[in-house]
Amino acid sequence: MQRYIVRRLLSLLPTLFGVSLVIFVVMRALPGDVARQILTGGGSGQGVTQEQVDRLRNQLGLNDPLPLQYWHWLSGVARLHPGDSLFTHHPIMDEISSRLPATIELAAGAVVVALLIAVPIGVLSALYQDRSIDYLFRVVSVAGLSLPGFLLGELLIFALERYFHYVRPAGFASLWADPRKNIEQMIEPVLVLGYGFSAILSRVTRSAMLDVLREDYVRTARAKGLRPGPVVLRHALRNALLPVVTIAGLQLGALLGGAVITESVFALPGLGRYLVTSIVQLDYPVTQMIVMLSGVTFVLLNTGVDLAYALIDPRIRYD
């Protein structure tokens, strides 16, 4: 077991290296001149002199050989000193850490909401497979995959204001400073993101339950006369939850993608919105750092889930 853990942790290194390489190549080596874009506000580069472009390229270190640029960037990232924002000139890590709490709260809330929606829906769908309630729930979950988060958000804001005269309080309050205001601000985005997330989870729950319900031990439990409730909850669901929790963990990294949109719709000062801002402001060191962070989070979660799996499920042995 210990050897497995060590091996799994060591295998993190090549993946993290790969992630950094992919990000670097995509953002630096693809055709497209960052300096020119910065000078023309995102345009194709008309109206600036070559001299201006060259000066900015020098300033940003873009004229160095690519491997050297990569090394400078990677060593900065690894030491958590990725430099300053081109736009505000504050250290990037300060900018990021001030926005992290909102995103973490949003993601955590969304996971809780998603599980609360997905598990009952998935279980009922499996128990009543191919009956009308199953069809209804499947439509509900495909809707969660299909309805764009930004549309749901806009419609929620619209409906609450139009029909209930409710407007979310403006300005962000942290959970510790003003819990009530914070919760009022977070509840809508958490619901929107959580519903989208629940779509994937309820499908996983349904198919895991369908598999487990056909297992011999479930038939045994029924045969010995247990009532349906305990059979479903204690024998089937407990085993079906394993893949659900796995997928939930894996998808947590992808939640940051959803957070980009939800935070933009609800004007939350989180990392996702900052990513979009940095892109619009052509603050590419910030963009690179946030993308790298999301990759690192994903890889770490992935490993964490794998390790947890080995600990939780006695059927799995790693040697």
Add this chain to the structure above:
Amino acid sequence: MRTSGELTIAPPRGATLPGLGALGAVGRFMRRKPLGAVGLSVMVLFVAIALLAPLIEPHDPNAGVHGASYVAPSRAFPLGTDKFGRDQLSRVLYGATISLQVGVFTVALGVGLGVVVGLVSGYFGGATDFALQRAVDSFQSLPNIIFALAIVTALGRSLHNVVVALAIASWPGTSRVIRSSVLSLKQLAYVDAARSLGCSDARIIVRHILPNVVPIAIVLATAGLGAAILAEASLSFLGVGIRPPTPSWGSMINEAASVLQRYPYLTLFPGIAISLVVFAFNFLGDALRDYLDPRQRGVR
């Protein structure tokens, strides 16, 4: 029918009327998978609108009618007009063209690349497989939308670059699925038979393995179309997708956000369009997956 010696070679049954055979398959599919049938119908409608948009648009989608800003839905403008007096119906119709282009090109590129990598990785195994799979791991570690944002930033905003970005973000998923089915296909006896007959690797891959992964690729492509359309809408909503004034459904909703309470129809109609289309592709993808899954044959 032709005779060579004592052997009589008959054309395979059903091959004489290939058109009817395909229609029959579609009919069977639609009867067995009602939700898939709904998806297929919406998809056909969507493609028809996208192709015919320039012919059926009542107005120029990009030219505003003077003095007609924020007209509520009426006979002259069935879906109303926006701030610049542009006809929303024409813009929603033209948006279908944009969405279809993004969807088709992204999937062609993304699924194409994914299939090639999956075939090579699964068939050759060993060091090739290891290296390719580590690349897949690295790409998959980035949420699609964030990855696409990064790429569009580097390349600049345009329809073409959005397609490239979404394709680069989407191929790893396809290659994973294809690889795992190649791993089991290459163990089968007919592949050994082909090899013992002296077929080259390239021939075995193209003639013997590829045809068997095509159904999987079709399912992935169908779901991928919906995902690509959704992703483009999201990028355009964030203001980093296709440049205005080109009407993308996402950017229409973005532009309408500031006047949501006063002119909700500006959000509603493009919103319905995206949701319907993505819904349809997801239903169709699900139904196709169940229908083509050999384990579910005969199961309704």
